[in-house]
Amino acid sequence: xxxxxxxxxxxxFAVFALAVSSxxxxxxxxxxxxxxxxxVKFRPVxxxxxxxxxxxxxxxxxxxxxxxxxxxRVKVTLNLGIFSVKAPQxxxxxxxxxxxxxxxxxxxxxxxxxFRFYLPPEIVKRDQVSGPxxxxxxxxxxxxxxxxxxxxxxxxxxxxAAFVEGFRSKVSGEASAxxxxxxPQYLTPFANGGTNTPTFIRVExxx
Numbered sequence: 001x002x003x004x005x006x007x008x009x010x011x012x013f014a015v016f017a018l019a020v021s022s023x024x025x026x027x028x029x030x031x032x033x034x035x036x037x038x039x040v041k042f043r044p045v046x047x048x049x050x051x052x053x054x055x056x057x058x059x060x061x062x063x064x065x066x067x068x069x070x071x072x073r074v075k076v077t078l079n080l081g082i083f084s085v086k087a088p089q090x091x092x093x094x095x096x097x098x099x100x101x102x103x104x105x106x107x108x109x110x111x112x113x114x115f116r117f118y119l120p121p122e123i124v125k126r127d128q129v130s131g132p133x134x135x136x137x138x139x140x141x142x143x144x145x146x147x148x149x150x151x152x153x154x155x156x157x158x159x160x161a162a163f164v165e166g167f168r169s170k171v172s173g174e175a176s177a178x179x180x181x182x183x184p185q186y187l188t189p190f191a192n193g194g195t196n197t198p199t200f201i202r203v204e205x206x207x
Contacts, residue, residue, distance in 0.1 A: 032059060033059070033140075033147050033148070033150075034058060034059055034061070034071045034142050034147075035056050035057070035058050035059065035071055035074050035107070035140055035142055035147065036056065036057050036059065036150070036152070037054065037055070037056055037138055037140065037150065037152040037153060038055040038056060038057050038112050038152075039053075039054075039055045040052070040053070040054050040055075040136065040138060040152075041053045041055075041132075042131065042132050042133045043131075044124070044129075044130055045118075045190070047121060047189060048120075048121030048124055048125060049118045049119065049120060049121055049124065049188065049189075049190070050118065050119040050123075050124045050129050050130070051116055051117070051118055051190075052078055052080065052116065052117045052118070052119075052133070052136070052182075053114050053115070053116050053194075054076050054078060054114070054115045054116075054117075054138055055112045055113070055114050055115075055196075056074065056076065056107070056112065056113050056114075056115065056140070057109075057111075057112050057113075058070070058071040058074070058107045058108065058109045058113070059071070059109060060109045068109075069108055069109045069110065070106045070107070070108055070109070071106060071107055071109065071142060072105070072106040072142070072143060073103060073104070073105070073106065073142065073143045073144070073201070074103065074104045074106070074107050074113075074140070074141075074142055074198075075101055075102070075103040075104075075140065075141040075142075075144075076101065076102055076103075076115040076138065076139070076140060077099065077100070077101040077138070077139040077140075077141075078098075078099070078100055078101075078115075078117045078136065078137075078138055078182065079097070079098075079099050079136060079137040079138070079139070079167070079168070079171040079175065080097070080098045080099070080117075080133060080135070080136045080182060081093070081094030081096070081097050081098075081135035081136070081167065081170070081171070082094050082096050082098070082127055082129055082133070082135070083095060083096070083127065084096040084126075084127045085126055085127055093135070094135050094170075096127070096174075096178065097170055097171045097174045097175040097178065098119070098175055098178050098181055098182035099171055099175035099176075099178075099179070099182065100117050100182040100183060100184055101184070102115050102117070102184035102185065102186070102200055103200060103201045104198035104199065104200055104201070105198065105199045105200070105201055106198070107198050111196065112196055113196050113197075113198050114194060114195070114196045114197055115184075115185070115198075116184075116185040116190065116194060116197070117182055117183065117184055117185070118182070118183050118185065118188045118190065119181065119182055120181065120183070123181060133155075134155055134157060135155070135167065136154065136155065137149075137153055137154050137158075137164070137167055137168060137171070138152075138153050138154075139153070140153075149164070154167075184200065185197065185200075186200050186202065
């Protein structure tokens with residue numbers, strides 16, 4: 001087999017990059033996404049809880065108005081898969097799925113905004129949850145309209161459309177059994193903690 005020349009190597013990597021980028025839907029150049037995911041971080045916190053922080057960045061609207069520097073009703077949904085104590089030895093995909101959402105009244109386009117979610121101490125201790133997580137999917141919506149997924153919506157290991165959709169399907173089918181376990185920040189002891197936290201729409205408090 002002949003070695004690849006420089007031109008062939010460049011072409012090979014270009015085709016690979018195109019294949020990976022096609023996994024995720026892209027918004028048209030004329031209509032950039034109003035909100036983008038900046039970072040997704042996981043860490044243990046005080047009291048034995050486990051925190052997932054999703055930082056987002058809002059973009060100024062295309063038309064100069066009084067509200068151009070705000071994006072209203074931004075909703076973040078975190079889908080998370082973990083290996084429970086019942087997971088088979090050597091399992092390569094999670095066996096337990098969690099899902100939680102939080103919707104902000106609005107976020108400013110200056111700086112980043114943090115949406116935080118928490119697993120309670122009992123789950124953290126039981127399943128030895130710690131460190132960065134390898135199975136998650138973050139979904140965004142604005143004003144009730146879902147935004148397309150991007151490469152920042154999932155870990156870098158999710159490199160195929162089939163894997164992304166398979167994970168989403170598992171969450172859709174199984175996470176409801178654990179509803180109320182993964183909690184948005186405002187339903188935890190950390191309700192008033194952290195920085196860059198928005199004001200959330202609280203349906204249950206309006207009843």
